[in-house]
Amino acid sequence: MRRIFGIALAALLIGGVIAVVLVGQGDRGTERTATKTVRGVIGSEKAEFFADPDVVKALSAKGYTLKTETSGSWAMDKLPLDQYDFAFPSSSEPAREIEAKAKLQGAQTTRPFYSPLVVVARASAAEVLAGNKLVTMTGKHTGTLLMGPYLKAAAEDRTWQQLPGSAADAALSGTVFIRTTDPASSNSGALFLAAASNVANNAAVVSDDAGVDRTAPLLRKLIAVQGALAPSTDDPFRAFISGAGDPLILVYESQVAALLLQKQPADLDGVVVLYPDTTVNSAHTFVPLNDRAKDLGALLASDPTLRQLAVKHGLRPQDGLAEFTAATAPHTDYLNQKLTGIRQVNTPTVKILMTLAARAKAQGDTP
Numbered sequence: 001m002r003r004i005f006g007i008a009l010a011a012l013l014i015g016g017v018i019a020v021v022l023v024g025q026g027d028r029g030t031e032r033t034a035t036k037t038v039r040g041v042i043g044s045e046k047a048e049f050f051a052d053p054d055v056v057k058a059l060s061a062k063g064y065t066l067k068t069e070t071s072g073s074w075a076m077d078k079l080p081l082d083q084y085d086f087a088f089p090s091s092s093e094p095a096r097e098i099e100a101k102a103k104l105q106g107a108q109t110t111r112p113f114y115s116p117l118v119v120v121a122r123a124s125a126a127e128v129l130a131g132n133k134l135v136t137m138t139g140k141h142t143g144t145l146l147m148g149p150y151l152k153a154a155a156e157d158r159t160w161q162q163l164p165g166s167a168a169d170a171a172l173s174g175t176v177f178i179r180t181t182d183p184a185s186s187n188s189g190a191l192f193l194a195a196a197s198n199v200a201n202n203a204a205v206v207s208d209d210a211g212v213d214r215t216a217p218l219l220r221k222l223i224a225v226q227g228a229l230a231p232s233t234d235d236p237f238r239a240f241i242s243g244a245g246d247p248l249i250l251v252y253e254s255q256v257a258a259l260l261l262q263k264q265p266a267d268l269d270g271v272v273v274l275y276p277d278t279t280v281n282s283a284h285t286f287v288p289l290n291d292r293a294k295d296l297g298a299l300l301a302s303d304p305t306l307r308q309l310a311v312k313h314g315l316r317p318q319d320g321l322a323e324f325t326a327a328t329a330p331h332t333d334y335l336n337q338k339l340t341g342i343r344q345v346n347t348p349t350v351k352i353l354m355t356l357a358a359r360a361k362a363q364g365d366t367p
Contacts (some may be wrong), residue, residue: 002085016107024130028173034063035060035063036063036064036292036298037063037065037067038064038065038066038067038085038086038292038293039066039067039068039083039084039085039086039137039234040066040067040068040069040084040085040086040088040097041068041069041070041071041079041084041086041087041088042068042069042070042087042089043070043071043072043073043074043088043089043090043232043284044070044071044073044086044189044232044233044234045090045115045233045234045252045254045255046088046090046284047070047234047314048258048313048314049310049315050066050068050311052309052312052313054309054312054318055306055309058303058305058306058308058309059299062299063219064296064299067239068237070232072181072182072185072186072187072232073089073090073091073094073184073185073186073187073190074089074094074097074184074185074187074190074230074354074357075185076089076094076097077094077097077098077100077101078100081098081101081102081289082102082289084289085288085289085290085292085293086286086287086288086289086293086297087287088186088227088284088286088287088295089187089284089285089287089288089311090187090252090282090283090284090285091191091280091282091283091284091285091347092109092188092283092285093187093190093322093347093350093353094187094285094350095109095285095287097349097350098287099287100157102287102289104287104289105358107212108284108288108294108297108298109285109286109287109288109297110285110297110298110300110301111283111284111285111286111301111318112284112286112297112300112306112310112317112318113284113299113300113301113307113310113315113316113317113318113320114282114283114284114315114316114318115252115253115254115281115282115284115314115315115316116252116253116275116279116281116282116316116339116342116359117188117191117192117195117250117251117252117253117276117279117280117281117282118250118252118253118256118273118274118275118276119145119178119248119249119251119273119274120237120240120248120249120251120256120271120272120273120277121135121248121249121271121272121273121274121275122169122171122247122248122270122271122272123270123271123272124169124171124172124247125169125172125182125247125248125272126143126272126274127165127188128160128163128164128165128166128169129145129163130143131163131164131165132163132164132165133146133149134146134149134150134153135274136166137272138332138336139332139333140333141268141271141272141273141333141334142272142273142274142275142332142333142334142335142336143272143273143275143279144274144275144276144277144336144341144342145272145274145275145276146277147195147196147199147276147277147278148199150178151196151199151200151218153176154176154177154218154221154222154260157173157175157216157221159173159175159176160172160173160174160175160176160178161173163176171247172247175223175225176248177225177226177246177248178222178248178249178250179194179226179230179236179245179246179248179249179250179328180192180222180223180226180229180250181229181230181231181232181236181250182229182230182231182361183223183229183356183357183360183361184233184354184357184358184361186229186230186231186233187282188232188233188251188282189250189357190353190354190357191228191279191280191282191347192222192250192276193219193222193353193356193357193360194280194345194347194348194353194356195276195278195279195280196215196218196219196222197211197215197219197348197356198278198345199278200214200215200218201215201347202218203278205345205346205348206348206352206356207348207349207352208352211352212352212355212356212359216285216356216358216359216360219356219358219359219360220359220361220362222360223360223361229361233249233250233251233252233255236249236251237249237251237255240257240335241267241268241271241272251276252282252314253314253316253335254313254314254316255314256268256271256273256314256335257314257315257328257331257333257335258312258313258314259314260314260328260330260331260334260335261311261312261313261314261327261328261331262312268333268334273334273335273336275336275339275341275342276342277341277342278342278343278345279285279342279343279344279345280344280345280346280347281344284315285319286300286301288307292311301318304352307320307323308323311323311324311327312327321337321338324337325337325338
């Protein structure tokens with residue numbers, strides 16, 4: 001009898017332990033935040049941000065699991081938007097087109113962060129441009145691209161061989177040009193045309209057909225010389241830092257800052273970051289397409305952890321100059337933290353900007 005009692009007692013004790021474990025697990029389970037999956041289309045320059053495990057964790061803690069795919073910002077309105085919960089182009093202009101295509105009324109768009117356009121240059125190219133007064137160097141690895149003199153050189157089809165000092169680098173040959181993305185589908189390419197057209201239009205936003213006709217021939221030269229155009233800045237930038245590609249590439253500052261902040265400065269040896277003296281900032285604009293994502297943009301803009309992670313990826317949070325300058329303080333030899341000496345200009349209307357892009361890519365526009 002004692003043996004039977006002992007076995008029964010042991011069974012009860014084991015059962016109690018199992019019950020405690022199961023209850024404990026149940027208690028822990030209730031502490032987890034349930035997440036909802038939202039699907040979005042984003043500009044490729046934000047792909048690494050959303051793929052960052054720390055970003056995934058921070059979003060999960062707030063109840064979100066994101067599934068994203070990339071597209072050129074100006075091509076997003078051509079997508080079947082009813083298959084997405086949000087769109088996240090690289091500026092406000094394509095965001096308005098997305099809102100119109102999706103027939104949104106009163107959509108609560110948000111601009112969580114932004115990034116200026118910059119031109120990354122081989123050190124030898126920057127030195128030649130500075131020697132010929134197309135660039136002003138402000139540090140060993142940074143400077144200002146003088147848009148007026150550069151556009152004048154482009155209008156004259158200036159070659160590297162015509163610039164004194166270029167003979168020291170055999171790679172500097174042919175027409176001087178900046179490699180951009182496709183302005184008809186990619187945000188960076190379109191905004192570069194917006195800035196160039198402003199300079200060519202006597203420092204005024206192009207607002208009518210006369211302005212388009214006045215500036216289109218020069219914009220055509222900027223695009224025609226490049227040949228095939230990339231759909232995003234991602235691949236050209238990767239090629240550039242690997243040592244391939246053209247000597248002057250238009251990218252986002254965030255792509256450079258991310259390498260510096262993630263301790264990969266060796267990738268930028270021999271690189272100079274040039275800030276165009278006339279530019280349009282790229283304000284990444286979050287467009288919720290339904291109620292599932294209606295609060296996500298505000299979360300990206302306001303959550304301290306997500307703002308810190310945005311800076312880690314080189315992005316400037318809105319109203320976050322102090323956050324950006326503090327994080328990038330060791331890298332002022334590459335970055336113009338306060339955008340000193342840079343003139344910010346407005347973009348033309350979407351209709352005119354897309355007309356400029358079409359004319360820039362068209363055959364037959366000559367000065």
